[in-house]
Amino acid sequence: xxxxxxxxxxxxxxxxxxxxxxxxxxxxxxxxxxxxxxxxxxxxxxxxxxxxxxxxxxxxxxxxxxxxxxxxxxxxxxxxxxxxxxxxxxxxxxxxxxxxxxxxxxxxxxxxxxxxxxxxxxxxxxxxxxxxxxxxxxxxxxxxxxxxxxxxxxxxxxxxxxxxxxxxxxxxxxxxxxxxxxxxxxxxxxxxxxxxxxxxxxxxxxxxxxxxxxxxxxxxxxxxxxxxxxxxxxxxxxxxxxxxxxxxxxxxxxxxxxxxxxxxxxxx
Amino acid sequence: xxxxxxxxxxxxxxxxxxxxxxxxxxxxxxxxxxxxxxxxxxxxxxxxxxxxxxxxxxxxxxxxxxxxxxxxxxxxxxxxxxxxxxxxxxxxxxxxxxxxxxxxxxxxxxxxxxxxxxxxxxxxxxxxxxxxxxxxxxxxxxxxxxxxxxxxxxxxxxxxxxxxxxxxxxxxxxxxxxxxxxxxxxxxxxxxxxxxxxxxxxxxxxxxxxxxxxxxxxxxxxxxxxxxxxxxxxxxxxxxxxxxxxxxxxxxxxxxxxxxxxxxxxxx
Amino acid sequence: xxxxxxxxxxxxxxxxxxxxxxxxxxxxxxxxxxxxxxxxxxxxxxxxxxxxxxxxxxxxxxxxxxxxxxxxxxxxxxxxxxxxxxxxxxxxxxxxxxxxxxxxxxxxxxxxxxxxxxxxxxxxxxxxxxxxxxxxxxxxxxxxxxxxxxxxxxxxxxxxxxxxxxxxxxxxxxxxxxxxxxxxxxxxxxxxxxxxxxxxxxxxxxxxxxxxxxxxxxxxxxxxxxxxxxxxxxxxxxxxxxxxxxxxxxxxxxxxxxxxxxxxxxxx
Numbered sequence: 067x068x069x070x071x072x073x074x075x076x077x078x079x080x081x082x083x084x085x086x087x088x089x090x091x092x093x094x095x096x097x098x099x100x101x102x103x104x105x106x107x108x109x110x111x112x113x114x115x116x117x118x119x120x121x122x123x124x125x126x127x128x129x130x131x132x133x134x135x136x137x138x139x140x141x142x143x144x145x146x147x148x149x150x151x152x153x154x155x156x157x158x159x160x161x162x163x164x165x166x167x168x169x170x171x172x173x174x175x176x177x178x179x180x181x182x183x184x185x186x187x188x189x190x191x192x193x194x195x196x197x198x199x200x201x202x203x204x205x206x207x208x209x210x211x212x213x214x215x216x217x218x219x220x221x222x223x224x225x226x227x228x229x230x231x232x233x234x235x236x237x238x239x240x241x242x243x244x245x246x247x248x249x250x251x252x253x254x255x256x257x258x259x260x261x262x263x264x265x266x267x268x269x270x271x272x273x274x275x276x277x278x279x280x281x282x283x284x285x286x287x288x289x290x291x292x293x294x295x296x297x298x299x300x301x302x303x304x305x306x307x308x309x310x311x312x313x314x315x316x317x318x319x320x321x322x323x324x325x326x327x328x329x330x331x332x333x334x
Numbered sequence: 335x336x337x338x339x340x341x342x343x344x345x346x347x348x349x350x351x352x353x354x355x356x357x358x359x360x361x362x363x364x365x366x367x368x369x370x371x372x373x374x375x376x377x378x379x380x381x382x383x384x385x386x387x388x389x390x391x392x393x394x395x396x397x398x399x400x401x402x403x404x405x406x407x408x409x410x411x412x413x414x415x416x417x418x419x420x421x422x423x424x425x426x427x428x429x430x431x432x433x434x435x436x437x438x439x440x441x442x443x444x445x446x447x448x449x450x451x452x453x454x455x456x457x458x459x460x461x462x463x464x465x466x467x468x469x470x471x472x473x474x475x476x477x478x479x480x481x482x483x484x485x486x487x488x489x490x491x492x493x494x495x496x497x498x499x500x501x502x503x504x505x506x507x508x509x510x511x512x513x514x515x516x517x518x519x520x521x522x523x524x525x526x527x528x529x530x531x532x533x534x535x536x537x538x539x540x541x542x543x544x545x546x547x548x549x550x551x552x553x554x555x556x557x558x559x560x561x562x563x564x565x566x567x568x569x570x571x572x573x574x575x576x577x578x579x580x581x582x583x584x585x586x587x588x589x590x591x592x593x594x595x596x597x598x599x600x601x602x
Numbered sequence: 603x604x605x606x607x608x609x610x611x612x613x614x615x616x617x618x619x620x621x622x623x624x625x626x627x628x629x630x631x632x633x634x635x636x637x638x639x640x641x642x643x644x645x646x647x648x649x650x651x652x653x654x655x656x657x658x659x660x661x662x663x664x665x666x667x668x669x670x671x672x673x674x675x676x677x678x679x680x681x682x683x684x685x686x687x688x689x690x691x692x693x694x695x696x697x698x699x700x701x702x703x704x705x706x707x708x709x710x711x712x713x714x715x716x717x718x719x720x721x722x723x724x725x726x727x728x729x730x731x732x733x734x735x736x737x738x739x740x741x742x743x744x745x746x747x748x749x750x751x752x753x754x755x756x757x758x759x760x761x762x763x764x765x766x767x768x769x770x771x772x773x774x775x776x777x778x779x780x781x782x783x784x785x786x787x788x789x790x791x792x793x794x795x796x797x798x799x800x801x802x803x804x805x806x807x808x809x810x811x812x813x814x815x816x817x818x819x820x821x822x823x824x825x826x827x828x829x830x831x832x833x834x835x836x837x838x839x840x841x842x843x844x845x846x847x848x849x850x851x852x853x854x855x856x857x858x859x860x861x862x863x864x865x866x867x868x869x870x
Contacts, residue, residue: 352787
């Protein structure tokens with residue numbers, strides 16, 4: 067079971083709240099009211115509004131970089147105020163709190179030790195709004211867990227959590243086909259293709275356009291030239307050295323080009 | 335009187351400094367120099383430059399979500415370097431530090447226990463610049479308070495603080511008329527109309543255009559449709575489910591449409 | 603030698619990572635894994651991508667505002683994955699960790715007590731990626747220093763660090779010529795001209811256009827009028843009171859106008 071470090075409890079916080087409004091600060095205030103010792107570390111609040119897949123990618127590639135016992139609070143919640151479940155999921159090392167909309171679907175069933183549906187609890191704020199469950203339900207629950215509290219007997223055990231349809235990858239006769247799943251701050255293009263079963267080899271194409279072979283890093287090409295490599299999270303990424311691949315190739319958030327790796331030096 | 339939690343002192347920080355520059359970090363550094371135990375929680379640094387009314391709205395709807403004894407540092411300060419007063423205001427639970435330009439005018443006179451004008455003090459930095467009082471005056475004062483220090487005898491008692499003319503609401507013959515006061519990160523339109531004396535009822539109009547009845551939450555309408563509800567701070571808000579009401583209605587920060595709630599199902 | 607405050611260790615963090623991605627949060631997670639007591643204070647993560655000079659300006663004007671023993675982690679690192687050195691530089695009061703690309707070149711040789719090239723160490727993460735040294739090398743090293751650890755014998759002593767060609771200032775026959783080096787969040791234009799050898803006097807010109815005399819602060823001119831003054835870091839700055847000088851003068855990040863201060867009331 068995951069165990070909180072009671073001396074230095076850590077709660078991470080991921081959302082689509084942005085940093086202009088006071089929503090993030092209020093969540094931290096509510097946590098401090100229950101447990102002033104808890105340290106909150108922001109993962110990102112610039113997830114595109116309602117973009118569950120983006121939130122899932124950012125959390126999946128972050129959560130293991132935190133100490134055991136860390137509580138991961140994640141709120142991308144287009145269904146707030148509807149009947150979607152609010153959940154807490156526990157693995158052998160970590161806790162996850164948020165809406166049950168696929169945000170945590172990177173967790174494999176065998177990783178999940180316990181899962182709860184957060185029903186009316188003595189730990190919620192007294193008044194539950196219809197639109198700000200991060201403040202009224204999720205933050206108080208995270209703060210309670212950060213004091214070492216257990217949900218056993220205080221919430222409803224559930225058997226599984228919801229999934230999310232997203233970036234698929236197919237392997238066939240030496241070819242790997244995937245999708246663009248994320249554009250980062252530098253304009254790097256992250257694909258759904260992962261390093262699995264040995265290092266990726268071959269020539270990368272995007273919507274039929276030949277980019278080049280999989281290399282080790284930026285430094286393998288001159289400045290302002292495109293380069294493909296496995297990023298630090300294990301995903302195939304297309305970048306431009308000291309530049310923006312999104313600008314270079316004219317790729318925007320909503321365009322979802324197909325990515326292909328084919329053997330040899332071919333391509334048009 | 336408000337009492338600081340000496341073991342876990344909390345200072346919130348609200349400004350129009352943005353996060354590109356180093357101003358916010360420097361203020362935190364100056365606080366750490368005086369009291370390394372103080373925890374600083376950001377409310378927002380993306381208040382529109384010099385927009386005191388926006389700062390006031392964000393602080394008004396946040397401050398009670400923090401533990402008793404929290405010190406609220408708020409610096410939206412177009413008059414820095416002029417003769418505007420620097421003040422500290424104390425309620426029964428909280429401290430407020432910043433310029434006396436209306437930023438704290440949501441506090442009712444009866445809430446204010448003590449107020450001081452911050453005059454030259456041993457706690458300020460040795461050199462006071464003309465343009466960065468957050469660093470030179472406000473942060474050192476907040477840090478000093480966070481150690482349990484008192485301003486009594488070290489600053490000048492004042493009787494009241496300045497107000498701010500902003501979003502008014504009129505009620506007349508079953509109609510309520512207000513203004514748009516804020517557009518949040520999601521494009522939700524916050525109005526000056528509050529839930530007072532029983533739940534709001536009726537049909538909401540914006541600049542004469544019928545939006546619809548006051549509902550409970552987003553979930554009451556289909557995706558991409560407009561909806562009116564009381565937001566989690568008690569203000570009437572106009573939103574588009576899983577979309578942006580600001581984009582849907584073409585409302586920008588500087589347009590200040592009139593909001594009207596009228597009885598029945600009328601409207602043009 | 604600089605000494606860390608073991609009870610309240612502070613690490614500042616400056617980067618060009620932005621706040622949309624999870625890179626900043628991951629670095630904080632890695633630090634928390636090694637030293638959960640370390641407090642990380644963000645200076646900025648909105649340095650323009652790969653802009654070492656901007657990072658240098660922000661760090662130079664911040665670092666002395668933090669407690670003695672603070673560890674300054676700064677990662678603007680276009681050469682990540684190439685042969686550029688990763689370094690730790692120690693002054694009498696502070697530690698600096700980052701790439702050796704000029705980012706720390708505001709430090710005078712006589713300020714530097716010790717400098718190390720970070721070579722393969724037991725403190726790095728087990729797997730070193732080619733693209734995310736902030737996570738794999740710099741953060742673990744900062745966390746190790748924050749526990750009071752020393753690099754002596756664990757890294758290679760070096761004699762000096764690399765410089766950076768940037769904003770120069772010339773003084774000649776009563777004239778001072780400099781450059782624009784930074785545009786802040788408010789649209790204030792920061793120049794390379796510093797207050798040295800007595801207060802700056804004369805009339806400021808930008809690309810030959812007369813702006814006006816050096817004044818004390820914004821308050822010296824009416825609202826929406828340009829004004830020149832020495833900013834809170836000691837640099838000559840051109841602003842518009844309660845407005846944006848960048849917009850007023852049409853100056854963008856890549857235009858680098860010449861700044862001139864000439865005696866008297868002349869100028870065209």
